Amino acid sequence: MNSYIKIVNARIITPERVIDNGNLLIKNDKIAAISKDDIAVDAAQEIDAQGNYVAPGFIDIHVHGGGGFDFMDNTAEAFIGIAQTHAKYGTTSMMPTTLSCEKEDLHRTIKTYEEVVDADCLGAQFVGLHIEGPYFSMKQKGAQDPKYIRNPDPQEYRELVASSKHIKRWSAAPELPGAIEFGEFLREHHIMASIAHTDAVYDDVMRAYEAGYSHATHFYSCMSGVSRRNAYRYAGVVESVYLLDDVTVELIADGIHLPAPLLQLVHKIKGVDRIALVTDAMRAAGMPEGPSVLGSLKSGLDVIVEDGVAKLPDRTAFAGSVATMDRLVRNMIDLANVSIADAVKMASTVPASILSISNQKGDLSTGKDADIVIFNENISVQQTFVRGKLVFDVNKK
Structure with missing residues (x-):
């Protein structure tokens, strides 16, 4: 009926x-x-x-948690709690995202995802897994736990991809040994390769682009810009991505990770059709400020949430955002001076295009x-x- x-x-x-x-x-x-x-x-x-x-409902392609839960808790309760929390702020689809961890933890996250992916949880729908790490630059680790960071391991990533059809995206540093072969492997398996936590220079990015890396994870954050090496200047990832017109970017538009002038600059150079808004939210999203944990309660990092953002306890770096998608849309209008239609497009239509689900979602x-x-x-x-x-x-x- x-x-x-x-x-x-x-x-x-x-x-x-x-x-x-x-x-x-x-x-x-x-x-x-x-x-x-x-x-x-x-x-x-x-x-x-x-x-x-x-x-159209907002599509968050990079989110770790919310409502006091993290996907790395690896429980159905956590997955459902996060989906319900972000639905309150307009998110209708989301891509659960991991952190650098041991292979066994990734397998548990995948298993939990498969248990709940088709559940009617009265919250945002899950549209694939985003594996963030552990193949990162130690110099650009940010809040990723250094004890888990390592170079691409073919046996490891082949086993993980073979274990599930739900891995749709993987973020990695393209300058690492084996990262180009890793990107080619992901492309062969129709998994989006994304540049992240990287100290790469222009030549590294170009090789990665040719190998299939098509997206930049939390653009500007944990990412190289212009640097000098032996007196010579080198373009970093930021400049390289600007030069590659068809490489898409995602922005944590909470007004803290990226201030208004940078939001305006990215919008001016990349344009609406190449920008996706993401929360990169950790478990404290939708919760009061104070002490929290980034990652699983079992092995995560202690953080402090204040001033509308999560920080490492020594306040040397941000440790993920506590933003929600409504806040990002509002900030793009108020801080980046874009129209409401364009702000919504970056929160819905563009993410759907990046994930190749535009035939189902992303606009009315x-x-x-x-x-x-x-x-x-x-x-x-x-x-x-x-x-x-x-x-x-x-x-x-």
Whole structure:
């Protein structure tokens, strides 16, 4: 039996324009119609958007945790808790992300993901695993635990990829011994290779690009810029990625990892269609500030959350963000001076394109998944729908 939900009195952000006083019809789990005029259908549940924006749900392609949980806790409770927490802030799809750790921990994370990936958890949907590390530069480790950082190990990564069809992305430093072969292996298995935690120079990046590295993880963070070696200047990863037009980037647009001038610069050079907004959120997202843990409770790093960001206890480096997707969209509007439609595009359409799921998600078009967020002028989320199901309502906390 079909079920219908009709959202009325809405400012609908479509790929072409914003429709004022528009109507959107959900049939089961898909978008059935979008119109300026009334959509006549019997027995539809009607939701009054009250003049608020109706936008495609946000897609977070780099997130570690939230609501007091981390994916590296390796429990179903943690996965579901994170999905439910971020749905409150408009995220309808997410890519669970790991940290540098032992191979056994990665296997446990993969196993837990497979246990919950199809669960109806009343939160954001999981759309693949992002393995972040452990193949990183020690000089650019950031908050990654140095005892786990190592060079690409063919036996290890081949075994992990063979163990699951859900690994869709892997972040690594391309200058490491074996990193080019690793990128070629990922490309052969249709896994996105991403440049991360790297001290590479231009020549390294070019070799990586030719081997299949197509994305830059948390652009600027833990990433080389211009450097001098033996008196000569070398372009780093930042400059190299700017020069490679089709390499996409992701931004932690919390206003702290990247201040307003850098958000504006990335937007000016890379353009809307090459930028995805990501939270890179750890377990403290959606929680009060204070002491927390980055990674698993068993073997993670102690951190302190203050000033709207997680820091190492000695405050020498950030230790992941506590941002939520609504905050990123708001900041791109307020700090980077982009339009609301473009900010939403960077939070939905572009991530869907990067993950090659644009046929299902990423914009409000008929036939696509009914992943929808309703928010007001301040980008304060009022309701979130995942595949046509209301998973968050600000009036029913």
